[in-house]
Amino acid sequence: QVQLVQSGAEVKKPGASVKVSCKASGYTFTDHYIHWFRLAPGQAFEWMGWISPNSDDINYAAKFQGRVTLTRDTSTSTAYMDLSRLRSDDTAVYYCARVAVTGLPHFVYWGQGTLVTVSS
Amino acid sequence: EIVMTQSPATLSVSPGDRATLSCRASQRVSSNLAWYQQKPGQPPRLLIYDVSTRATGIPGRFSGSGSGTEFTLTISGLQSEDFAIYYCKEYNNWPPFTFGGGTKVEIK
Numbered sequence: 001q002v003q004l005v006q007s008g009a010e011v012k013k014p015g016a017s018v019k020v021s022c023k024a025s026g027y028t029f030t031d032h033y034i035h036w037f038r039l040a041p042g043q044a045f046e047w048m049g050w051i052s053p054n055s056d057d058i059n060y061a062a063k064f065q066g067r068v069t070l071t072r073d074t075s076t077s078t079a080y081m082d083l084s085r086l087r088s089d090d091t092a093v094y095y096c097a098r099v100a101v102t103g104l105p106h107f108v109y110w111g112q113g114t115l116v117t118v119s120s
Numbered sequence: 121e122i123v124m125t126q127s128p129a130t131l132s133v134s135p136g137d138r139a140t141l142s143c144r145a146s147q148r149v150s151s152n153l154a155w156y157q158q159k160p161g162q163p164p165r166l167l168i169y170d171v172s173t174r175a176t177g178i179p180g181r182f183s184g185s186g187s188g189t190e191f192t193l194t195i196s197g198l199q200s201e202d203f204a205i206y207y208c209k210e211y212n213n214w215p216p217f218t219f220g221g222g223t224k225v226e227i228k
Binding site for chain 2: 050100108111
C-alpha cells in the first residue's frame with residue numbers, strides 16, 4: 001500500500017531553516033509528483049508547492065517563493081521540503097501528499113504530518 | 121486570488137442527525153470543488169471531489185452539492201466517527217489550491 005512517512009517534529013529559532021523529509025513506499029516513486037501543504041493554528045491549509053518525478057518541474061506558491069526549496073532523492077524514494085528564514089508564523093504542521101491519479105488534483109495519500117515550532 | 125469561506129465555524133449535532141456545511145467561493149470555481157475530513161492527529165482524508173463525486177471508500181451518507189460559488193456538504197445520519205473538521209478546497213485553474221477555514225462538527 002502507498003505510504004508517505006515524514007520526519008519527526010522540529011523546534012527552530014526565528015531566522016533558522018528546517019528540512020522535512022517524506023519517504024515514499026508502496027508505489028513507483030518516479031511515477032508521481034509530491035506536493036507540500038501546511039496547516040498553521042487557526043489558519044486554513046496552504047499549498048506550498050510541488051516537485052515532479054524527475055525534479056524538472058518544480059512549482060512554488062507565490063507566498064513561499066524564495067524561502068522554500070523542494071528536492072527529491074530517487075535513490076531513497078524521499079522528497080524534502082526546506083523552509084528558510086523561519087518566523088513565528090511558520091509554526092505549523094507540514095504535510096507531503098500525492099494524488100491518486102496523475103493530473104487530477106485530488107489528494108488521497110498524505111504523510112502523517114510534521115510539526116514545526118518556531119520559537120525563540 | 122480566490123477566497124473560500126466556510127460556515128458555520130462550529131456545528132453542534134446529535135448522533136443520527138443531519139449536518140449541513142457550507143462553502144462559498146469569492147469567484148466562480150465551476151465544479152472544481154472538493155471536501156476533506158480531518159481528525160485530530162491525522163492528515164486530511166479526501167471525501168468528495170468535483171462537487172459531488174465520493175472518493176473511493178467514502179460512505180453514502182456523505183453527499184456534496186452546489187455550483188458556481190455556493191457549495192454544500194451534507195452528512196446524513198451522523199455517526200460517532202464523523203465528528204471532525206471539514207475543509208472545502210477549490211482547484212479551478214490550479215495551482216494554487218485554496219482551502220476554506222474549516223467547519224468543526226462536534227457532538228451536541
